[in-house]
Amino acid sequence: MNQPEETGLIQKYLAPLAGPSGLGLSDDAACYTPTPGHDLVITTDTIVEGVHFLPSDTPFDIAIKAITVNLSDLVAKGAEPVGYQVALSLPQKPNEEWFAKFARGLGEQASGLLMGGDLTVSKGGPMTISVTAFGEVPTGKMIRRNGAKIGDDVYVAGHIGTSALGLKCALDSVWRNGSGLLPEEIKELLFHYASPRVVEANIIAPLIRTYATASLDVSDGLAIDLERLCSASNVGAKITVKSIPLHDLTRRMVKEGQLTMQDVVTGGDDYVALFTVPSDLTQEQKSELNENCYHIGKITAAKKGVAFSIGFGRSLSLGGRTGYDHFSDKQN
Numbered sequence: 001m002n003q004p005e006e007t008g009l010i011q012k013y014l015a016p017l018a019g020p021s022g023l024g025l026s027d028d029a030a031c032y033t034p035t036p037g038h039d040l041v042i043t044t045d046t047i048v049e050g051v052h053f054l055p056s057d058t059p060f061d062i063a064i065k066a067i068t069v070n071l072s073d074l075v076a077k078g079a080e081p082v083g084y085q086v087a088l089s090l091p092q093k094p095n096e097e098w099f100a101k102f103a104r105g106l107g108e109q110a111s112g113l114l115m116g117g118d119l120t121v122s123k124g125g126p127m128t129i130s131v132t133a134f135g136e137v138p139t140g141k142m143i144r145r146n147g148a149k150i151g152d153d154v155y156v157a158g159h160i161g162t163s164a165l166g167l168k169c170a171l172d173s174v175w176r177n178g179s180g181l182l183p184e185e186i187k188e189l190l191f192h193y194a195s196p197r198v199v200e201a202n203i204i205a206p207l208i209r210t211y212a213t214a215s216l217d218v219s220d221g222l223a224i225d226l227e228r229l230c231s232a233s234n235v236g237a238k239i240t241v242k243s244i245p246l247h248d249l250t251r252r253m254v255k256e257g258q259l260t261m262q263d264v265v266t267g268g269d270d271y272v273a274l275f276t277v278p279s280d281l282t283q284e285q286k287s288e289l290n291e292n293c294y295h296i297g298k299i300t301a302a303k304k305g306v307a308f309s310i311g312f313g314r315s316l317s318l319g320g321r322t323g324y325d326h327f328s329d330k331q332n
Helices: 006-017 020-025 059-076 096-110 162-171 173-178 183-194 201-211 222-233 248-255 261-266 283-292
Strands: 038-048 080-090 114-121 128-138 153-156 214-218 236-240 272-277 294-300 306-311
Touching: 006 020, 006 096, 006 114, 020 080, 020 114, 038 059, 059 080, 059 096, 059 128, 059 201, 059 214, 059 272, 080 096, 080 201, 162 173, 162 183, 162 248, 162 261, 183 248, 201 272, 201 283, 214 222, 222 236, 222 261, 222 272, 222 306, 248 261, 261 306, 283 294
Parallel strands: 080 114, 236 306
Antiparallel strands: 038 128, 080 128, 153 272, 153 294, 214 272, 236 294
């Protein structure tokens, strides 16, 4: 298989994805001039083989996920993406076919927005992709996670638990074969896990910066990321479990007892915004939010903690589970 040199790979497959600030990927750095009246929002996420993606995942899907995890952070801050830098560390020199597929994945997510990065060979792995994403918001309009107030409404901008179900399909063949899922349904779930997208980023980001009091993205699990928002804001939250939006296949698996709601709220890789808004919005404003997002609960006093209500005064027990934490001894 043909294995071109580093510069050849970059110029053939990555340089066409660069915008003006990327300078054709022909220099040692990018040069970007922020739009007047805007703040620059910067975030970095790293995905690692065996932790965030499987060795069997395609290079196209790996590239998609690398951008998605960063775009999700920008959207949750109310920012519009303006550029990405991608650092790729491979266990061995890639063949051109692999690199071409990886570049196509980047192109689907970040065409015209590539600012540069780095390409290295680690001589043994694991494969690691680190992306730094740049976004813009009007000055002073970035939404932090520490602004939630008692009485605020809690929203999410997409389905919860779909990727967790997809990962279960990927890792547990015994469960998968006995789940009753059809081959095309399994394929769809695997797609949601391996190749996640941020849905309607150009709609959700403006809604968040217009209405939200606090926001972050759900990447490690709804439960743990909600706790992080509440901790930063010194509040609690009461979530109505039946209001959590689920993909039809997730809902079916829960109904049939193949999946628990504990699995749903502690599963990671959702990449949807979790945010709070004031309860006194006008009906027109609420309608705009409800057209694109899902109301799932209320912010409460800090002393009440975070609770997932299942009705009749009862809460969903998580059994000590919260979500994914890289440094915790307890992982889902």
